[in-house]
Amino acid sequence: MEIVYEYVKKRSEFGRPCNFSDRASDLHLDIQPDAELAACFFSLDSRDVGMQCAADMSENEVNTVRIESESRGINHTEGGWPNNVNPQEIEHTMRFRKKVEKDENYIKAILKLGIQMEHSIKQNNAIDIYQEYFGEGEEEEEEMADAKEQPAAKTINVFRDPNEVKRTASSLSWHPDGNHKLAVAYSSLEFQRASKSMNFDSYIWDIENRNWPDLTLKPVSPLVSLEYNPKDSHILLGGSYNGQIAYWDTRKGGQPVEMSAIEHSHRDPAYKVIWLQSKTGTDAFSTSTDGQVLWWDIRNMNEPTERLVLDPSKKENLDNALTAVCLEFETTMPTKFMVGTEQGLVISCNRKAKTPAEKIVCTYSSHQGPIYALQRNPFFPKYFLTVADWTARIWSEDIKESSIMSTTFDMTYLMDGCWSPVRPAVFFTAKKDGTVDVWDFLFKQNDPTLTVKVCDEALCSLRVQSNGRLLACGSHVGTATLLEISPGLYTLQRNEKALANEMFERETRREKILEGRLREMRLKERSRSEPGKEEEAQDLEGEESPEELIARAEKDFFQIVEAEMKKWKNETEKQKGKDVSEQKKC
Amino acid sequence: MAEVEETLKRIQTHKGVIGIIVVNAEGIPIRTTLDNSTTVQYAAQLHQLTMLSRSAVREIDPQNDLTFLRIRSKKHEIMVAPEKDFLLVVIQNPSE
Numbered sequence: 297m298e299i300v301y302e303y304v305k306k307r308s309e310f311g312r313p314c315n316f317s318d319r320a321s322d323l324h325l326d327i328q329p330d331a332e333l334a335a336c337f338f339s340l341d342s343r344d345v346g347m348q349c350a351a352d353m354s355e356n357e358v359n360t361v362r363i364e365s366e367s368r369g370i371n372h373t374e375g376g377w378p379n380n381v382n383p384q385e386i387e388h389t390m391r392f393r394k395k396v397e398k399d400e401n402y403i404k405a406i407l408k409l410g411i412q413m414e415h416s417i418k419q420n421n422a423i424d425i426y427q428e429y430f431g432e433g434e435e436e437e438e439e440m441a442d443a444k445e446q447p448a449a450k451t452i453n454v455f456r457d458p459n460e461v462k463r464t465a466s467s468l469s470w471h472p473d474g475n476h477k478l479a480v481a482y483s484s485l486e487f488q489r490a491s492k493s494m495n496f497d498s499y500i501w502d503i504e505n506r507n508w509p510d511l512t513l514k515p516v517s518p519l520v521s522l523e524y525n526p527k528d529s530h531i532l533l534g535g536s537y538n539g540q541i542a543y544w545d546t547r548k549g550g551q552p553v554e555m556s557a558i559e560h561s562h563r564d565p566a567y568k569v570i571w572l573q574s575k576t577g578t579d580a581f582s583t584s585t586d587g588q589v590l591w592w593d594i595r596n597m598n599e600p601t602e603r604l605v606l607d608p609s610k611k612e613n614l615d616n617a618l619t620a621v622c623l624e625f626e627t628t629m630p631t632k633f634m635v636g637t638e639q640g641l642v643i644s645c646n647r648k649a650k651t652p653a654e655k656i657v658c659t660y661s662s663h664q665g666p667i668y669a670l671q672r673n674p675f676f677p678k679y680f681l682t683v684a685d686w687t688a689r690i691w692s693e694d695i696k697e698s699s700i701m702s703t704t705f706d707m708t709y710l711m712d713g714c715w716s717p718v719r720p721a722v723f724f725t726a727k728k729d730g731t732v733d734v735w736d737f738l739f740k741q742n743d744p745t746l747t748v749k750v751c752d753e754a755l756c757s758l759r760v761q762s763n764g765r766l767l768a769c770g771s772h773v774g775t776a777t778l779l780e781i782s783p784g785l786y787t788l789q790r791n792e793k794a795l796a797n798e799m800f801e802r803e804t805r806r807e808k809i810l811e812g813r814l815r816e817m818r819l820k821e822r823s824r825s826e827p828g829k830e831e832e833a834q835d836l837e838g839e840e841s842p843e844e845l846i847a848r849a850e851k852d853f854f855q856i857v858e859a860e861m862k863k864w865k866n867e868t869e870k871q872k873g874k875d876v877s878e879q880k881k882c
Numbered sequence: 883m884a885e886v887e888e889t890l891k892r893i894q895t896h897k898g899v900i901g902i903i904v905v906n907a908e909g910i911p912i913r914t915t916l917d918n919s920t921t922v923q924y925a926a927q928l929h930q931l932t933m934l935s936r937s938a939v940r941e942i943d944p945q946n947d948l949t950f951l952r953i954r955s956k957k958h959e960i961m962v963a964p965e966k967d968f969l970l971v972v973i974q975n976p977s978e
Contacts (some may be wrong), residue, residue, distance in 0.1 A: 377908070377910060378908075392910075393913070396906060396912050397883075397886075397912065397913070398883075401966075401967055401968075402886070402912070402967075402968065403883065403885070403886050405965040405966070405967060405968045405970075406886045406889060406890070406904065406968070406970065407885060407886065407889060408965065409963040409965055409968070409970040410889035410890070410892075410893060410970070412949075412950060412963045413893055413961060413963050413970055413972050414892070414893060416950065416952065416961050416972075417893065417896045417898075417899060417961070417972065417974055418896070420898065420959060420974055420976040421896065421897050421898060421976070424976065
């Protein structure tokens with residue numbers, strides 16, 4: 297339906313002036329509401345309509361064009377000569393200069409500036425402002441500042457295992473010179489927990505770069521221990537989970553240069569490998585829980601140069617052997633080395649012994665659990681540190697019965713420890729709850745001087761850098777954390793060496809005295825109970841009734857208890873006496 | 883005029899003074915006791931440095947202004963006294 301209205305005007309009437317007049321309205325079209333259509337709709341009584349009585353606005357973004365600015369230097373060689381003066385011609389310049397000098401402003405300015413300048417010149421001549429007055433005082437101030445500083449440790453960098461399946465960072469080794477690289481060995485130490493997809497690689501990290509490792513070492517089996525060769529910083533030796541020893545050359549890439557023949561290697565993971573001091577710099581030895589200590593020359597890895605079975609009965613019986621977990625070797629004492637066992641014994645051995653039976657010199661026993669770390673004090677090699685079960689103990693080589701000093705029993709297992717290479721009485725321990733303890737035995741012996749919580753998982757390995765400032769610890773999930781410790785803990789104090797030596801000697805003496813005492817008492821007891829023993833022997837020949845057995849057991853028991861009490865009393869007396877004498881000394 | 887000469891001469895005769903340069907607002911050395919090449923170098927560099935120092939001081943506090951500039955180096959000390967139109971530069975070897 298079209299609604300059209302025609303409006304007609306004659307052509308001849310165009311242009312004529314308009315003459316408007318009113319008239320009634322004219323209805324052209326009327327459309328009625330269609331009832332059928334109305335049925336399709338229903339009326340809504342009320343509707344919500346948003347209204348706003350505000351001006352309509354539109355949002356636009358405007359951004360000015362960024363001006364790129366760059367810093368540049370301008371080389372200004374010759375001053376801004378005015379147009380008429382040619383700087384090359386001396387005449388012109390002279391004339392110009394003369395003109396300026398005639399200027400009044402010039403005269404006034406120079407006079408004023410002259411006064412200022414003279415003042416400064418005279419100042420300079422009078423006093424040398426950079427003269428050192430308090431040269432010595434400065435040093436003392438620095439030392440005082442250090443002493444007042446709270447010991448603290450700061451995490452500098454964290455290296456995470458880039459693989460999906462996390463492995464334990466079981467061993468760490470610092471690069472021997474420069475200390476900017478850290479080699480970390482990754483493996484899964486839990487029995488049969490290693491999943492098939494676990495990556496065997498170990499990494500060398502550059503401590504500046506935490507995103508990707510500097511070099512990937514690809515062994516045949518995951519590495520449990522890894523050490524840089526102190527003589528040649530390109531060579532690394534690794535002990536792997538299947539007992540083989542392999543060595544890498546970082547110049548040759550990630551594949552091992554050579555691996556030991558599997559028939560002659562260890563039968564258990566090679567928990568520790570250490571480089572030896574030798575002319576060729578290619579000797580090393582390794583140990584594992586199969587009870588053997590093997591010596592290797594890396595030039596010929598087919599078979600070990602020497603073998604030692606850690607059998608305390610000296611019969612070379614592998615079944616009887618003690619299982620070793622860590623080794624210790626100090627280059628200042630090349631003929632001796634020590635082995636820490638799973639049984640809690642430390643065995644001191646002599647390399648140069650002729651027969652294998654003579655190799656084992658003596659054992660030290662005091663720990664209840666496997667010895668995870670064993671290290672001689674870098675300043676006083678006669679004393680060594682063992683870290684095992686819940687304590688860390690310091691031993692003197694001469695005293696075999698017990699340690700000379702020990703930390704208190706901790707709540708968690710201690711997993712690794714090492715001496716500080718710069719301070720004789722400071723050592724570090726890593727614990728199963730993820731904390732690192734710094735012990736300063738000259739300062740405090742009951743508690744660690746500093747406890748730092750590094751991570752939530754157990755810390756399995758700990759290594760301090762040779763300048764004593766940086767500490768690397770490896771955790772159960774393969775995260776290696778670098779900590780920097782405060783200067784107070786790595787600067788050698790004035791008499792520290794002498795004091796530490798005194799302390800160790802004092803403790804050694806105490807232990808010796810106690811040992812002597814114990815021996816005496818034992819002898820006395822034996823002599824006392826010997827006539828008793830003869831009677832008992834006679835009794836035994838007859839028949840023993842249960843009551844007599846009980847009576848005998850009781851008698852023995854009480855004797856032992858009394859002996860223990862006497863010993864304890866003597867010890868406390870001795871300690872009190874020592875404390876008093878210590879106080880007197882202070 | 884004579885006072886200017888006298889002032890400059892007096893400064894020159896102080897202990898340790900190596901040389902004097904007077905630079906104008908355009909960086910042209912007006913008066914100098916050093917050789918030409920050194921003078922030109924000093925004038926150019928110090929003029930710019932003084933401008934920069936002055937603007938630094940004034941930016942931090944607009945009421946402030948640069949009164950003196952001293953640069954101590956390993957070998958000697960360069961002292962610059964700025965004025966509205968001129969710069970007086972003295973190079974001195976301090977008492978050592």
